Amino acid sequence: MANFVSASILSADMLNLESEIRRLEKADVNMVHFDVMDGVFVNNISFGIPVLEKLGKASRYMELDVHLMITDPLRYVKAFDKAGADIITFHIESESDTAETIRTIYEETDCNAGLAIKPDTPAEAVFPYIDMGMLDMILVMTVEPGFGGQQFMDMSEKIRKIREYADIVGEYELDIEVDGGINAETAPIVKNAGANILVSGSYLFRADDMKSAVEKLKK
Ligand code: DX5
Ligand code: ZN
Numbered sequence: 001m002a003n004f005v006s007a008s009i010l011s012a013d014m015l016n017l018e019s020e021i022r023r024l025e026k027a028d029v030n031m032v033h034f035d036v037m038d039g040v041f042v043n044n045i046s047f048g049i050p051v052l053e054k055l056g057k058a059s060r061y062m063e064l065d066v067h068l069m070i071t072d073p074l075r076y077v078k079a080f081d082k083a084g085a086d087i088i089t090f091h092i093e094s095e096s097d098t099a100e101t102i103r104t105i106y107e108e109t110d111c112n113a114g115l116a117i118k119p120d121t122p123a124e125a126v127f128p129y130i131d132m133g134m135l136d137m138i139l140v141m142t143v144e145p146g147f148g149g150q151q152f153m154d155m156s157e158k159i160r161k162i163r164e165y166a167d168i169v170g171e172y173e174l175d176i177e178v179d180g181g182i183n184a185e186t187a188p189i190v191k192n193a194g195a196n197i198l199v200s201g202s203y204l205f206r207a208d209d210m211k212s213a214v215e216k217l218k219k
Helices: 016-027 049-058 077-082 098-108 123-131 154-168 186-192 202-206 210-218
Strands: 004-008 031-037 063-069 089-093 113-116 136-139 175-179 198-200
Touching: 004 210, 016 210, 031 049, 031 202, 049 063, 049 077, 063 098, 063 198, 077 089, 077 098, 089 136, 098 113, 098 123, 113 123, 113 175, 123 154, 123 210, 154 175, 154 186, 154 198, 186 198, 198 202, 202 210
Parallel strands: 004 031, 004 198, 031 063, 063 089, 089 113, 113 136, 136 175, 175 198
Antiparallel strands: none
């Protein structure tokens, strides 16, 4: 399975988003990771629909990978679809009905559906939703959601269990994305466990040579 890199725009230079998009494209980043925070589900507020619309217009090659850290994602999935999202990922710990939210993304939007789990949520929690056959991706958080630049937490066991389960169900290829503290040192740990989409914020945007930083994450 090929590895993909999704750059978390939370760590970008907010005053120069268009040139940041160009920089990501030149570095062969595959996706733009867009962290939406509502100040209730997590202790932080980031950005939302109007910013996503602009990013979609600026980005020529990269997919828009939207990570909703909000209390009621079901209420907003169609709006994020309309704003240009390619993947909509929401949290199992949110207050929306999980199955209904997955079904709505699958049936009523053009987006791929992702389900995210926080560090304390066990792998088994996502199994019934993988069984629905409508999920494209599981996002395993390797930090508590809310902020960039945090210390990586090793979730290898959890990733391995989800990869094994998806292989047993086996009807389609499930992506496993990891998010939080991913850099050249932690990337091999998550890839060995079975993750194939690596979100990276502070490591990528701080790198002197972004292209070689991306290569290190992908290989
Ligand atoms: C945290 C966000 C992450 C964050 C990753 O809540 O979901 O996407 O921006 O940033 P780094 O790579 O700096 O940990
Ligand atoms: Zn994220």
